[in-house]
Amino acid sequence: MVAIIEADCTGCDLCIPHCPFEALLPLMESPPxxxxxxxxxVVVESQCVGCLSCIGSCPTNALHEIKSPPNAKDSPLLHxxxxxxxxxxxxxxxxxxxWA
Ligand code: SF4
Ligand code: SF4
Known part of the structure; x- marks a missing residue:
């Protein structure tokens, strides 16, 4: 899966079309x-399949790969x-x- 370092995300939207699963979406409201x-x-975890198509699309390197928990029952993809x-x-x- 991927995660976004929020402090490094400028909200430029460049990564959005790089995700074919529509897992990268703008938050409705900025955190206070x-x-x-x-x-x-943000990465919508229920949509992200970990294909990493998006990983090189961020100019500030806010996108990075994270490992799912080793116990599949705890995977955020399952729950x-x-x-x-x-x-x-x-x-x-x-x-x-x-484009997708
Ligand atoms: S490309 Fe990077 S900086 Fe731009 S919106 Fe996506 S995560 Fe944020
Ligand atoms: S890893 Fe794949 S599914 Fe997950 S956000 Fe990136 S492009 Fe989308």
Whole structure:
């Protein structure tokens, strides 16, 4: 899987179209302690399959690989936490990103 170092994420959105599983989405609201002007991107764990397609897409290296817990029963892929409130991303409609 991947994780994002929130302090390093500028919210530039460049990584979003690199995820074919729509696991990289903008948080609906910035956390109150955030100092950057734009809201961060988060990894929706229930969507991320660990393909690493996104890993080189971040200009600030905020995206990095993490290992799932060795005990598969504890894997977040099997027991994902509730997804965070995220903004919808328009990929294919008029004005959308137009790539997966
Ligand atoms: S590419 Fe990096 S800095 Fe930009 S939104 Fe994605 S994680 Fe954040
Ligand atoms: S590792 Fe793959 S599924 Fe997970 S966020 Fe990156 S591109 Fe999406």
């Amino acid at each position: 302690e955030r100092t950057k002007p734009k809201r961060p991107i 994902p936490p509730p997804p965070p409130a995220t903004e919808p991303v328009n990929r294919w409609k008029k004005g959308g990103l137009r």
